Amino acid sequence: MSRDSGRFWRALSSLRDSTGNRKNVASEGPSIGMSQALKKTIGHRGIDPTGETVYKKTTSSTLRAAIQLGITHTVGSLNQKAERDVLLQDFEVVESIFFPSEGSNLTPGHHYGDFRFKTYAPIAFRYFREMFGIRPDDYMYSLCNEPLIELSNSGASGSLFYVSRDDEFIIKTVQHKEAEFLQKLLPGYFMNLNQNKRTLLPKFYGLYCVQAAGKNIRIVVMNNLLPSAVRMHLKYDLKGSTYKRRASPKEREKAVPTFKDLDFMQDMPEGLILEGDKYNAVCKTIQRDCLLLQSFKIMDYSLLVGVHNIDQASREQDTEGDVDQTRPQVQKSLYSTAIEAIQAESGGVEPVDQ
Amino acid sequence: MSRDSGRFWRALSSLRDSTGNRKNVASEGPSIGMSQALKKTIGHRGIDPTGETVYKKTTSSTLRAAIQLGITHTVGSLNQKAERDVLLQDFEVVESIFFPSEGSNLTPGHHYGDFRFKTYAPIAFRYFREMFGIRPDDYMYSLCNEPLIELSNSGASGSLFYVSRDDEFIIKTVQHKEAEFLQKLLPGYFMNLNQNKRTLLPKFYGLYCVQAAGKNIRIVVMNNLLPSAVRMHLKYDLKGSTYKRRASPKEREKAVPTFKDLDFMQDMPEGLILEGDKYNAVCKTIQRDCLLLQSFKIMDYSLLVGVHNIDQASREQDTEGDVDQTRPQVQKSLYSTAIEAIQAESGGVEPVDQ
Numbered sequence: 163m164s165r166d167s168g169r170f171w172r173a174l175s176s177l178r179d180s181t182g183n184r185k186n187v188a189s190e191g192p193s194i195g196m197s198q199a200l201k202k203t204i205g206h207r208g209i210d211p212t213g214e215t216v217y218k219k220t221t222s223s224t225l226r227a228a229i230q231l232g233i234t235h236t237v238g239s240l241n242q243k244a245e246r247d248v249l250l251q252d253f254e255v256v257e258s259i260f261f262p263s264e265g266s267n268l269t270p271g272h273h274y275g276d277f278r279f280k281t282y283a284p285i286a287f288r289y290f291r292e293m294f295g296i297r298p299d300d301y302m303y304s305l306c307n308e309p310l311i312e313l314s315n316s317g318a319s320g321s322l323f324y325v326s327r328d329d330e331f332i333i334k335t336v337q338h339k340e341a342e343f344l345q346k347l348l349p350g351y352f353m354n355l356n357q358n359k360r361t362l363l364p365k366f367y368g369l370y371c372v373q374a375a376g377k378n379i380r381i382v383v384m385n386n387l388l389p390s391a392v393r394m395h396l397k398y399d400l401k402g403s404t405y406k407r408r409a410s411p412k413e414r415e416k417a418v419p420t421f422k423d424l425d426f427m428q429d430m431p432e433g434l435i436l437e438g439d440k441y442n443a444v445c446k447t448i449q450r451d452c453l454l455l456q457s458f459k460i461m462d463y464s465l466l467v468g469v470h471n472i473d474q475a476s477r478e479q480d481t482e483g484d485v486d487q488t489r490p491q492v493q494k495s496l497y498s499t500a501i502e503a504i505q506a507e508s509g510g511v512e513p514v515d516q
Numbered sequence: 517m518s519r520d521s522g523r524f525w526r527a528l529s530s531l532r533d534s535t536g537n538r539k540n541v542a543s544e545g546p547s548i549g550m551s552q553a554l555k556k557t558i559g560h561r562g563i564d565p566t567g568e569t570v571y572k573k574t575t576s577s578t579l580r581a582a583i584q585l586g587i588t589h590t591v592g593s594l595n596q597k598a599e600r601d602v603l604l605q606d607f608e609v610v611e612s613i614f615f616p617s618e619g620s621n622l623t624p625g626h627h628y629g630d631f632r633f634k635t636y637a638p639i640a641f642r643y644f645r646e647m648f649g650i651r652p653d654d655y656m657y658s659l660c661n662e663p664l665i666e667l668s669n670s671g672a673s674g675s676l677f678y679v680s681r682d683d684e685f686i687i688k689t690v691q692h693k694e695a696e697f698l699q700k701l702l703p704g705y706f707m708n709l710n711q712n713k714r715t716l717l718p719k720f721y722g723l724y725c726v727q728a729a730g731k732n733i734r735i736v737v738m739n740n741l742l743p744s745a746v747r748m749h750l751k752y753d754l755k756g757s758t759y760k761r762r763a764s765p766k767e768r769e770k771a772v773p774t775f776k777d778l779d780f781m782q783d784m785p786e787g788l789i790l791e792g793d794k795y796n797a798v799c800k801t802i803q804r805d806c807l808l809l810q811s812f813k814i815m816d817y818s819l820l821v822g823v824h825n826i827d828q829a830s831r832e833q834d835t836e837g838d839v840d841q842t843r844p845q846v847q848k849s850l851y852s853t854a855i856e857a858i859q860a861e862s863g864g865v866e867p868v869d870q
Contacts, residue, residue: 247711247807249808250704353602353604358601
């Protein structure tokens with residue numbers, strides 16, 4: 163197995179537990195502090211003297227601006243191209259556009275350094291977005307017309323994470339090898355989408371590269387696995403392993419911790435009860451997803467299970483009233499765990515159960 | 517362009533002309549004689565002293581038996597495997613089974629020499645057959661439980677052609693390079709089927725190899741482009757070229773000749789009249805098919821247009837009555853031209869307008 167194929171992917175199964183799960187869940191606490199919480203440099207990610215996050219020497223604000231300028235341009239120019247079928251060659255295409263700070267015929271001026279923006283497999287990702295029901299205008303609006311929110315507790319991978327304000331999209335920096343690996347997987351990903359419509363694998367919406375200050379910063383745009391629209395009362399990250407698979411004390415302090423296999427076995431000895439046909443559908447989908455991951459030689463993945471307890475939600479709604487609809491504080495808290503769901507571990511094939 | 521990519525594919529557009537095409541068509545004549553008509557060796561195909569066709573030293577009857585034993589086995593063993601999604605790797609799989617004449621644990625005895633039967637990309641072709649609505653039992657029955665009919669006037673390619681008795685399937689021998697080329701195209705073919713549902717490109721149902729007497733005989737199973745169920749009163753093979761694109765005097769002697777571009781321009785100066793939405797659908801489909809062929813670097817293809825004249829058909833039915841339902845003579849006559857629709861020219865990139 164190649165080193166880059168041992169990355170950590172999670173499939174999401176968001177289950178609404180209507181069968182009366184009795185577990186007590188700690189009430190939502192205050193959200194965890196943002197950028198200030200990051201004290202050290204991990205991988206390419208660090209903090210500059212002003213307290214701003216930097217990634218490969220580019221400040222987070224510059225990177226966000228470049229991403230927004232770049233995606234606006236690439237989606238806009240794609241909109242002008244006629245719809246056509248995706249061809250095998252399209253998976254290997256890389257489009258590139260230069261953004262000088264003074265502007266050009268094709269690009270607007272901006273207040274940052276010159277940069278280049280590359281779009282990987284634009285036609286293929288347009289097709290994927292369409293398959294996922296993402297309209298081009300919505301994609302562009304959500305990512306480019308609203309500020310991107312930086313997520314602080316981004317885990318040990320050294321990646322930088324942003325979420326769109328509407329909570330739909332996650333942007334994540336990926337390493338060269340990861341981007342290359344994802345690009346190589348695209349034909350198989352295409353095949354899976356066409357056959358396994360209920361797939362629980364991450365939804366990839368775009369793969370881009372910002373070339374700034376002589377460095378390549380590759381980013382992937384994905385679905386937010388646990389958007390705030392549905393509050394999850396319980397979360398489990400399941401690997402099918404029992405080796406060190408218990409949530410850390412630090413994780414347990416969170417408002418809604420992400421528990422692990424040993425916690426699940428202890429708290430839910432009978433598992434989750436699903437209706438027969440739903441159970442069969444979920445199992446079949448997971449089997450198909452696992453077969454695909456296996457064919458990609460990916461073995462280090464887990465299933466993220468979110469449980470929305472309907473009884474509890476209705477009690478919460480009674481006490482919280484309308485606040486429940488917007489609650490920005492709770493959103494941040496949700497991000498703080500959901501983010502783990504899509505992160506690539508910095509290690510390769512080593513166990514990641516630390 | 518590689519030599520093997522210049523092969524001759526045809527897309528079929530079978531149009532029913534309900535707009536009152538006035539052309540007179542020669543009435544159906546007697547069918548053209550079968551095997552005896554072949555006098556010389558072309559490519560790998562020849563005639564042995566008894567008058568039987570041989571291909572790479574294997575007699576046609578032996579080849580037919582091997583094909584039927586092989587397909588029975590491969591479809592049967594595939595039926596026992598659970599349905600699962602096609603993976604990218606499946607396009608490269610080759611399954612092989614040995615058929616000793618005395619039989620084995622896995623294979624029945626037979627009266628021919630030992631042979632080996634190879635199935636290319638079995639899971640992928642199972643998926644294609646399913647997409648095309650071909651049930652495994654029907655596939656096996658049509659090809660293996662009824663005699664395969666050898667077609668005599670197989671053109672200049674040196675290929676051997678069989679048709680299933682129910683007129684659904686064509687089996688054609690292909691050269692090593694062609695088989696390799698087809699296998700390489702399978703991922704793109706998969707992608708086209710999933711996007712371009714109305715595609716008029718040939719339907720590939722299976723790719724196999726019979727290893728007999730130290731020789732490899734590769735065959736492809738395809739749809740019959742002009743099955744006899746609908747009588748075509750006019751046929752045109754259109755390339756979009758006017759260079760030597762007129763049906764030969766010999767072709768014109770046939771009951772229903774396949775005319776070419778110059779004939780079409782002369783006989784139908786206004787073209788074929790289609791309803792607006794049908795016209796748009798056909799044009800769009802042809803554009804998408806051509807884009808795919810272009811991406812495969814195939815440029816030497818043509819569109820086979822069959823015209824079924826409803827008025828003429830109803831007149832024919834009045835005079836022929838029930839005979840029209842079975843008419844084996846007419847069937848043979850139809851094969852005699854339909855066959856050209858799927859043949860690979862023996863040359864590579866050379867013009868095939870001779």
